[in-house]
Amino acid sequence: MNQGKTIFAQVMDFFPKHQFRRCVDRYHGNSRVRSFSCFDQYLCMAFAQLTYRDSLRDIECCLRAMDKKLYHSGFRGKVSRSTLADANENRDWRIYRDLAHLLIKEARELYQHEDFGLMLDETVYALDSSTIDLCLSVFPWAHFRRAKGAIKMHTLLDLHGNIPSFIHITDGKVHDVNVLDVLPTEIGAIYVMDRGYLDYKRLFAIDQTPAFFVVRAKSNTSLRRLYSKPVDKDLGLRCDQTVVFTGYYAQKRYPEKLRKIKYHDTDKNLHLTLLSNHFSLPAFTIAELYRCRWQIELFFKWIKQHLRIKTFFGTSENAVKTQIWIAISVYILVAIMKKRLKIDLNLYTILQILSLTLFEKIELFQLLTNSGYRKEEPDICNQLKLFGS
Template identity: 60%
Template sequence: MNLGKTLFAQLMEFVPWTSFARIVAQYGGDSRVRSLGCTEQFRAMAFAQLTYRESLRDIETCLLANQTKLYGMGFRSPVKRSTLADANEGRDWRIWADLAALLIRRARKLYCNDSFSVDLDNTVYALDATTIDLCLSLFPWAPFRSTKAAVKLHTLLDLRGNIPAFIHISDGKMGDVNVLDMLPIEAGAFYVMDRGYLDFSRLFALHQAGAFFVTRAKRGMNAHRVYSMPTDRTTGIICDQRIALNGFYISQDYPEQLRRIRFKDPESGKTLVFLTNNTVLPALTIAALYKSRWQVELFFKWIKQHLRIKAFLGTSENAVKTQIWIAVCTYVLIAIVKKRLKLSHSLYEILQILSLTMFETTPINQLLPNPSTNSEPPISPIQGVLL
């Protein structure tokens, strides 16, 4: 029963605190700490994400205004902005990265049977990166251009549930394609990416690991046709070919044949050329897989609009990574709550309602009842970005 518990306290019950304590002990997060341990630090930063707090003073003032409820929310004493700032600066950001990885594993188990736009049993990942602009004078550790700093959020998104399966945070100068060297490769899975990741030696390593990739060809690619498969042009498939790369070095990077599909999108009229190492799926399915890659773009728009990862509460590398990883934890935590409580609302709707009701004591499933059949269908977490 959740009688008397604030909504914030109810949300925090979905955090695996026992496992989190082991993570904190591994990095010595609470070593020589007298106030605001890692547990309270996470609660304060998650509260900031859920209620759209913009500064440390904002967090402190909002929590002090409800001081009588702080103990029930998991705070042993009032949160001071200086103490929270020191915690964000000094505590290892890998604590929050490991907590995010733990929550991601749990969320992916909950969403593993969800369907998406392509009828396929294999796991499908979309890979992309987004840039978060920073001020060079305040964040000199994250160079991007001569007058600008930035961090990049490299994300591998599991399209069943739109849960990030892998995240790497780098400075703005890191090339997107380099993240292929860091990915945990899953045999039999599909990795869908744009042509910025077209590196044949890395793609061949992915092929040798037993995974499939779908990407776009660059103009002027040096290759020759080996043979063509019959196609029905009325479906938009112009050609379905097996090709081999020309040139001494490039043919060594990828010594086997590739599949090249030329597709004319009936909606936009654009002609796209796809490359893949999968020779079994129909050409239209390959085109549909690449189209599903857009979900990762919408994921980036969603988190930038609805989580606090554009205005930072600290300027050090550790503080920035701490805030981003806790934002990821918050996103995944809401996704877990949505699935565990079988809520039909979108993540956007859940966040909007919770942001105004954190101190209320209504049970979550009563605050967020299933909408009536006469109401409009709920907006999906991705569609909410476009409204």
């Protein structure tokens, strides 16, 4: 007799199963599938992410050791490394991309009022990319350099809750600035970027949305000052100027005025020159917005350390993208669970606890809060009494 749910099953209670079926049907994921469905594939890959498995053999060995608990955790198909490898190889990775977008939408609604250090009415995004190195002989499709392969994960991070709102995966040769061509621009939002995204035509497209940007200028950027505003140098500010580009092509591609702010970071002894089309915010707030861009660097560092996106279970482009999108969806799913259960622990601690307790039968809230909370179990009518009354 089964009493209670496993931790894994309770985590999957936050999984949008009905919407996932629509994603599967959209790309015919379960077409001609007899036993190992797309949901079984997702459960196996989610298990690998949550328990830090390193290979398909590792996944198979650990899950078969828990064979008697798999059915009550949601598994319906037989777990086999060859079957999982075939699923990762052949089932469309866009199924899991669409799933991740559904979870991202839900998570952003939950975290939209989270504070990131600046009280602003606008939505603030940080845009950057992270390179994942691959062996070119094993992943010949991942073009990067002559003797080196890689893929890039271009990410737009919503600083309210550090939720990725847009992710675009390309090979390593694609320059960062090209992602601005496919980036969905939100009216009134602020996009904070490093100098790799300084492209006059693409920035002007953001300005015409209309949306705002804060980007670091390059050392050879030619500008002409129109007028200046006074600044408080005690805050690290050096100038706040209204400028225009001086080059012929630069003026043609970005004909409007810009705001130039120079800031000295005393902690790092770093001089920054920032360009923005936002003229109503204080200059120090613009500088603080760029400082908050560091959150996306921490996000990349975190997911590379705690999710399986550096070692892959397959070598094809489909298998790699499937694993990355499932890893992202697991990250978002845990973030949703954390918010809905109102857990005070950080995501790192939650993942560490889950990695050791996935097949334990204990209340998830009790496990993560270490409280004495217990769910009342109903009386079992067919339980025999040892002593009669």
